[in-house]
Amino acid sequence: MDALIQLIFFLTLLTLGYVFGKIAEKKHYRSIIEREKQWMQIPTTSGRRVLGTDREVKRVQLATGSVVISVDYFKRILAGLRNIFGGNVQSYETLVDRARREAVLRMKESCPQADQIINLRLETASISKGNKNQIGSVEVLAYGTAVYLYPASTAATSP
Amino acid sequence: MLLTNTEEIPGKRITAFYGVVSGSTVRAKHAGRDIMAGFKNIFGGELKGYTELLQESRDEAIKRMKAQARQLGANAVVNVRFSTSSVAAGAAEIYVYGTAVTVE
Numbered sequence: 001m002d003a004l005i006q007l008i009f010f011l012t013l014l015t016l017g018y019v020f021g022k023i024a025e026k027k028h029y030r031s032i033i034e035r036e037k038q039w040m041q042i043p044t045t046s047g048r049r050v051l052g053t054d055r056e057v058k059r060v061q062l063a064t065g066s067v068v069i070s071v072d073y074f075k076r077i078l079a080g081l082r083n084i085f086g087g088n089v090q091s092y093e094t095l096v097d098r099a100r101r102e103a104v105l106r107m108k109e110s111c112p113q114a115d116q117i118i119n120l121r122l123e124t125a126s127i128s129k130g131n132k133n134q135i136g137s138v139e140v141l142a143y144g145t146a147v148y149l150y151p152a153s154t155a156a157t158s159p
Numbered sequence: 160m161l162l163t164n165t166e167e168i169p170g171k172r173i174t175a176f177y178g179v180v181s182g183s184t185v186r187a188k189h190a191g192r193d194i195m196a197g198f199k200n201i202f203g204g205e206l207k208g209y210t211e212l213l214q215e216s217r218d219e220a221i222k223r224m225k226a227q228a229r230q231l232g233a234n235a236v237v238n239v240r241f242s243t244s245s246v247a248a249g250a251a252e253i254y255v256y257g258t259a260v261t262v263e
Contacts, residue, residue: 021203048165057170062162068210072203119165125243125251141241145163
């Protein structure tokens with residue numbers, strides 16, 4: 001009887017994780033894609049130079065954005081099974097993809113007036129690593145230099 | 160205090176170097192956040208409590224680095240890098256370092 005209750009509990013968690021996890025992921029991806037379109041106006045590069053422009057730089061500023069996202073119960077079990085057979089762990093692939101894109105978006109949202117962001121760097125932290133109850137989560141910190149340019153009209157007079 | 164993570168500041172000239180300055184912080188989450196994270200762990204999604212924790216520790220580390228740079232008489236820090244490590248389970252260590260400089 002005890003084993004049966006445990007099994008039911010486990011299956012309930014699995015279904016809850018599957019249903020809500022799926023909904024949450026879909027919703028998140030929709031919001032990411034929409035916001036990425038919206039923030040296309042701020043070009044971002046991992047290079048060190050200001051992207052092709054002859055406008056002069058007004059000021060620069062460090063911009064940061066961070067996010068912690070966790071995976072749902074169903075996917076965690078699935079990833080555990082994957083460990084036996086090897087291969088792509090797709091449930092974690094979408095997790096890190098979402099986290100990175102979200103962190104970059106938050107960085108852009110922290111400086112809406114910027115013209116460009118250069119020298120983008122991504123760093124992952126680990127708050128929950130080594131936790132006994134095994135929280136499968138990823139923590140991403142995105143940072144870069146936000147560049148504010150003078151309007152084009154002043155640059156035209158300088159050469 | 161000007162911060163960038165590029166070697167030089169576009170449009171400005173560096174006049175003096177003061178060497179490396181750094182700031183670090185180790186911050187633990189409280190039990191309430193942990194319990195919420197446990198729930199979220201079933202459904203998946205963003206762990207807001209942990210995001211806040213990360214943000215707070217980042218701001219604290221930057222603040223300490225700025226204080227050190229100010230003490231040296233610098234007015235900017237270039238080449239800023241963030242680094243993370245896990246000293247203890249459930250705690251976030253954020254380390255930020257850069258080169259203190261004077262710009263005109």
